[in-house]
Amino acid sequence: MVKLRSKRFSKSSTKLGGGVSPAAAGSGGEIKWELRPGGMLVQKRESQENGGAGEETMITIRVSTVSKWHDLSIQATSTFGELKILLSIITKLEPHEQRLLFKGKERDDDEHLHMVGVRDKDKVLMLEDPAIKEGKLLGLTRTRIIGGPPYCPISV
Known part of the structure; x- marks a missing residue:
């Protein structure tokens, strides 16, 4: 997992309702990031944080x-x-x-x-x-012809 720190601006956080978002409040103001298999860097989902470290959904x-x-x-x-x-x-x-x-x-x-x-x-x-x-189906037909009883037009 990759951890990156995000920069918080005090003016924008006070305008949005005073303080840190609920997602960032539980982690001490840090946003957790994860690298997806496709190579995209995205913010870590809330459900994975509650599920435990390293546990897959x-x-x-x-x-x-x-x-x-x-x-x-x-x-x-x-x-x-x-x-x-x-x-x-x-x-x-x-x-x-x-x-x-x-x-x-x-x-x-x-x-x-x-x-x-x-x-x-x-x-x-x-x-x-x-x-x-x-x-x-073709393979089965061939094995029956090759592996079947030999054809003998003359009776002995």
């Missing part, structure tokens, strides 16, 4: 597959790739076989959940990659 995501719903608890700062790993345990589909859609767009594995706007109790759609699905 957990969110529950509802993932819809073709036939089922899965409710998963995951850290808000996780990536879609990490979500795919969790889903691979539940759905028996490898992460590279999955396609995750949030708000109508397919998301890359390196995108962070909180950076694209995934919040607690949001829905994510998981589909099986059609190219992989087709490859599996």
